[in-house]
Amino acid sequence: MKIFKISVLLVALSCGVTSNVWAQNKAAKRPNIVIIISDDHAFQAIGAYGNTMKPTPNIDRIAKEGVLFNKGYVTNSICGPSRAVILTGKYSHKNGFKDNENSHFDGSQDSFIKQLKVSGYSTAWIGKWHLESQPQGFDYWQILPGQGHYYNPDFQMMDGTKKRTEGYVSDIVEDVSENWLDNRDKEKPFCLVIGHKATHRTWIPDTQDMGKFDDVTFPLPHNFYDAYKNREAAKVQDMSISETMVMGYDLKVFKDEAAANKEGTISRMNAEQRKKFDDYYLPIAADFKARNLKGKELTEWKFQRYMRDYLSTAVSLDRNIGRTLDYLDKNNLTENTIVIYMSDQGFYLGEHGWFDKRFIYEESFRTPMVMRYPGVVKPGTVSNDLVMNLDIAPTMLDAAGVAIPKDEQGQSFLPLLKDKKAKGRDAIYYHYYENGEHAVSPHFGVRTKRYKLVRFYKRVRSWELYDLQKDPNEMHNLYGQKKYEKITAQMKLELNKLTDQYDDQDAKKILAED
Template sequence: MHSTMKKHLILLMAGLVWSLTSLAQQKGRQPNIVIIISDDHAFQAISAYGGDLMQTPNIDRIAREGATLNKGYVTNSICGPSRAVILTGKYSHKNGFKDNENSSFDGRQNTFIKTLRKGGYQTAWIGKWHLETEPQGFDYWQILPGQGQYYNPDFLMMDGSRKRIEGYVTNVTEDVAEDWLDQRDTSKPFCLIIGQKATHRVWLPDTADFGMFDGKVFQLPATFYDAYAGRKAAQVQEMSIAEDMIMDYDLKMHANYDSVREGSVIRMNPEQKAKYDAYYKPIYEDLKARNLSGRELAEWKYQRYMRDYLSTAASLDRNIGRTLDYLDKQGLTDNTIVVYLSDQGFFMGEHGWFDKRFMYEESFRTPMVLRYPGVIKPGTKSEHFVMNLDIAPTMLDAAGLAVPKDMQGESMLPLLTNNKAKGRDAIFYHYYENGEHAVSPHFGIKTDRYKLIRFYKRVEAWELYDLKKDPHELHNLYGMKGYENLTSKLMKQLEKLVDKYEDEGARQLMEKKIANNSSI
């Protein structure tokens, strides 16, 4: 009798579990997913990360109602490759999109979108795509060609046509995303990716935001006048605010405002162009009267860069707020995962630079906040290493779908819901492009305290940093006396990660000796 009752109890429990699962499925409890990917948005410019450059109330809302990932990183700090990693859950050498100069995305390969779609999701990508080929595996897409334009942007449509939409690109992209949401099949869960162009170069704000930060004087980063001692790759880069930021193209300083040829400006309607001229022309006249040079000019350029960049970011945050408001109004908030991340970090004057690419923290580290009501406790702050590589398996995990075995990322959900969960003790990076901004290709490892980097092609060198003693990464310790054991240990850890991720190119470079075995 006891045995029979036990069997009945087991059967009853199994039935109850099945019923609850079935009920959840009937009610469509697979979560909806909204992923917002910006371009070149620095964590330093987000108030949720403690930055005081500006306030970002809407990104902060996601963080407050979900999780702030304080150690979010990318596998390859450049626009197109990052998107390929997010889609595939694989490193660049596996998904084939290594750089922006020679790569095009092979859409035949599996992506988390395709797996979601097979699992019953309706899927869409709206906005910046930047992967050369047309999206595959989506129910709907409407994408900017290439980098897209800030004003009155064109969109590539699924039927092969181009459609120009009047307005500022960040607002327009949100409009299109909401239009798709209005027309979606409400019987299915959805996954919508919103690709925003902001805050990509040339940092052209919405006319409503011109001058937003003109009353603020930004403090120079401590490393603005870095001389790059002991760092060969840093010495040959071409991403200096002082030397490489272009007065007309980047900073909108023109001798003749009637003949501006920058892509977004020539698309402006008369009203937009009149506001552009009215804002920038007096700044140019004032600059000309000052006749600045040397450090004074470099610091003037830095202030202009910051003002335009942050004004462009203001529109980005505002439109993220529109997305959150839409979910609220439609009663979707409680069953929708919202992820915000940038495709990588960005230099905001640190080391005297703009742009990204390097494995140094400002570029390598990316903002990433995630809200999942009922699953992730509001106000969670995670110190686990996570990567853009992890977005794909995390979304599949949340949807209750099997993660393909060839995905190299790991679901973040255990780290965000279980205090005892153990994450990575080190992360691997590999940047390939050897062109614009003259940044030497490199790969490396980061642990909680140390970073080891191997540069190649343009510059052949190793770099080693103690991030506890040297958080600004100014003192290359590689080859220094007393660091032999640490270097050997990090080399072994790096070898393990190279093997784990099957990066044969990095493996061959590790075996290649560098003359003098030092970068100094």
Template sequence: MKFRILLLFAVAFLLLTTTRLRVHAQSGKSAARPNIIFIFSDDHAYQAIGAYGNKFAKTPNIDRIAKEGALLNNNLVTNSICGPSRATLLTGKYSHTNGYKRNDRTRFDTNQTLFPETLRQSGYQTAWIGKMHLNSLPKGFDYWNILPGQGNYYNPDFISQPNDTTRYKGYVSDIITKFSTDWLDKRDNSKPFFLIVGHKATHREWLPDLQDLGAYDNVNFPLPSTFYDDYKGREAAKQQDMTIEKTMRLKQDLKVDADYDKDWTYNRFDPEQKKVFKAYYDKISKEPAEKKLTGKALTEWKYQRYLKDYLSTANSLDRNIGKLLDYLDKSGLAKNTVVIYASDQGFYMGEHGWFDKRFIYEESLKTPFVIRYPGVIKPGSKVDDLVLNIDWAPTVLNIAGVKIPSDIQGKSFFPLLNGTKATAKVPWRKEAYYHYYEFPEPHHVFPHFGIRTDRYKLAYFYNGADSWELYDLKTDPTEIANIYGSKGSEAITADLKVKLKQLMNQYQDKEALQILAGAKK
């Protein structure tokens, strides 16, 4: 009798265990709650990454994450600018909802729902290390050690708990990685962890690590096809102030005859660092005069120097991502740790003659996003669906098995990653909504809102530009032909305007609805 009872208990336990394993397999979760690391860079363009097709950039470690996991081809931001993008990461909300619309002196409201705090309340140990750039100290983290404001590339200050500022010798990417691995060494091993690693690179003014100086000096980068864009039919693009030709500064941005004693960009070097850095750029500084560069020749020289400095700065970013991946391998954490790499928005690498971001155009609208989850995400996966940065927070919560707060505006795209979308027929968005605000400083990009589908993009620029733009991304992927008002575009324009208004209502963007009501036809 006892044997039969024991046998029944054993069978029941086996069935229960099998059911649980099946549920975990179907949901894409392992029995142990995964650790999650979110590596977040600044201004790193997707088109400056090998996995996204760049043949010159040396990004083997970002490429490795993509190869061992998934790459998002259409990861879009909702407001292409640094601080607001970080606020969106933390809240899963649009800028008009989380209250952080511009890069200004606004203090980010940390009293609203922040997904790291939700993770913390569910049993995760949380940390933010590196750049935050939100005019507020972190909240919802067990540990934090952040750069003040934009931070410095060399010998940077860090603010740590409770509010102590300390200067550290070295290059910022290396220091951020060391702080990250030190925290991982000392964390509470009884809890899963969530760590944001916020890198300063590749933010302007692009100061490479000493070991990366000249890394691309033997490369002659081809000019983008739109480098000499005349902005015909695009009033807002015509009036911007972000060109390599006119806006990019020789002294501050490209280090030509840089003032190493007075300019804050360079005043953090110690004597040894300064000697090496200055010796390299002193040689570069001679080139414009020696080659008698003027006009287009000077503009194209500036473009070459920009890319060389930018990609050299990115070398250290990628190398330090590699150090973190190696740490996970050696510590045995890799098998149950989700690794995400993303940037706060896209960036122009000379397209349209520009650097910087802000516009709804593809290069600044799209941002890189690669994710690795061993045993769950199939290596080499590609996702073409329209994913927004409001979706990052709910996706991380979903992966962690944590209930998503009702005030988050995004939705989890985990079903797009783990294969359950096809079996469960999960609906996904067909349109993406965008709204940019900062004007007129620093780059005179008119505020605008718009909608992006898999093929079309419709945008309205206001506060002076007062104009519509429509692009067929299939026939015009570089967005130089504004077809708004042209014959044959009437039906798609009307349809997109209806959908644009629907999205404004869905996300409760009341300001945009008022502007739309009075917009030019």
């Protein structure tokens, strides 16, 4: 009997130890990571951010099941530089990729992907890359050369070849991503970055989505006919719907076949795709020519066509995000996988009369960002903390239990989501460098919770100050007004503080000359 009791005790202890070890292992299990990056997707086009047409049910689902970041921002509102910041956790002047005109990403530098790989993660980047160099630090990559094409795109492969795939780009990127997930090393946690082309100019929808919003008349933004009073940089830009948007290239009202092929995608279509394209767009072109529109009527027609194509292009993007979520569900990966959706920056949907991005004004500076992290982030969370694309790298390393390199300039936002008492940023810093396309003057600036101060240089040399509480649409430049001298001085101190903190020597030199 004594021997039996001892045996029972040993078995119980053994089971207890085994159970405890299993519980510890489960608790210590590192999360998988899926980061979905779209291109030029405006927060105002997303249901979770208040779009009443609810065109993005799957992005909305991520927000509902996790956190909606109401104040997510970028450091430099343009495609390539944003991706470089996400990878490195460093500002453009530190990672070396300042603009899309002259920059080449140095892939030998550190990235959060390399840190994850060294720590045992399988890593992949699939889709749009746009960094003018081959990815480094990934177990697998398959990328679109440059901007890529909406139909039948080429992909640059790891072996140096190019592979053309029939179909619509959003579907293909998702297909390749799922194939990689199917064949990954399932003994390791994984980090997959899915880079979508949509919703980049020239907004060519999948054939099944053409006309989705043709019954909608979109209201003009109240500042659609902005006169840019006391805002010189806004006045000289070349990104207006009225003047810059091209009838053929952007709106598919082609004069001839050569014009139709300027973007490059139309000539790549197979016969079936081209027929569906022509069946939809040719009647629109004929109707337009019959109207002989001029002045404001023409501008507003262009706006409606732009919005219809833009949102229709976003439908396929969102549908494929839904496929990603469904894949995780079907493969029992949901509970241990972080999913982040974000755009590389914001975009103008007629605000100030514009399309495109680049400016520090809210519509392009601010980006949509939602994240699901089961067991860590409470569903339905809404964050009003100032967070940036700069923070993705340290946040992912924090979640994976990997030490954050000291030279990363972002900060993990996990503490803000775990502890209501955690203190976030009081101010964020921005610097845009490109001085060519769309005639947007290079500039840098600081945003606090209420005010924004901007210093334009090169093309235009000027200052701007905005009270975002009273003027959220940034229509009234307060710089130079006596009433705001004290606020201006405080904001300049904050700007100097951040240029010191982030070691932006170019900006410091300009400030020293003032």
